[in-house]
Amino acid sequence: MSCAAGGAPVHPSAVEDLSARVREALSRLTALWRAWENLRLDPALGMSTWWLHHAKPHLQDLLDADTGPLSACSPEGHTAYAYPPLPLEPADPALWLSPAFSAAPPAGSAGDA
Template sequence: MTSPTSEPTIDPVADLTNLLDQLAGTPDGPAPTQDPESPKPVFRDVDQFVTSYLALVLERRVASGPTPGITWCARWWAHPEALSRLYALWRAWEALRVNDPHTGMSIWWRDHLDPHLAVLTGDGGPFARCGPDRHRDPEPLHVEPAPPEVLAQLPDA
């Protein structure tokens, strides 16, 4: 026997899959083919970028109990905002290493990593309720759908 609920069922795997499809720009179809002459990415995906590069080059103290430091979550991929930001960092890293081989990495650190890392690990960021040995599932913002009459006022309606 099932009981009616007012809350929709949340499927985090499907939600993350949809998010990754949106980030890749492929909501309705296969990924675009890469130009055979363009440089291949160094990292095959965001997971390899985070585990084989970012986790190794960042030297930050991770907060633990009374020890101050950044707040990090080992299950970074379970936080939609973190996944989106880290995906963007990976893509920017890949683009800047090719398009600006002289100063691209400096630009990446200054303009991309530093601001994203501050948000990810900050007091109000997606990892704020996590710790080195503790993951807390994300809590999406509560929203109410916009009324049609409000949407009708927008220029792209």
């Protein structure tokens, strides 16, 4: 028996565990999407609430290299070993000058009257 992505043969109990892990990942991603769709409409605290109370905990669990539901998945199939963390590069400092990070309301908003 092989995993869903067509990888190397694995024990049937591992496939059952993989199936549960995939269901957990899909459930968490669905919860993230639903929370985003609701909170993106809140101009005051929506983004902060989403990042702190939804994105961070779910992504932290989903991407945990040791215990997350995606910890041993790859495009080639399920593996016995986790992959190393993705590389991290610092953001361009100019990014923080974007109007999206400004405290001023956007031009043409109700605050301009």
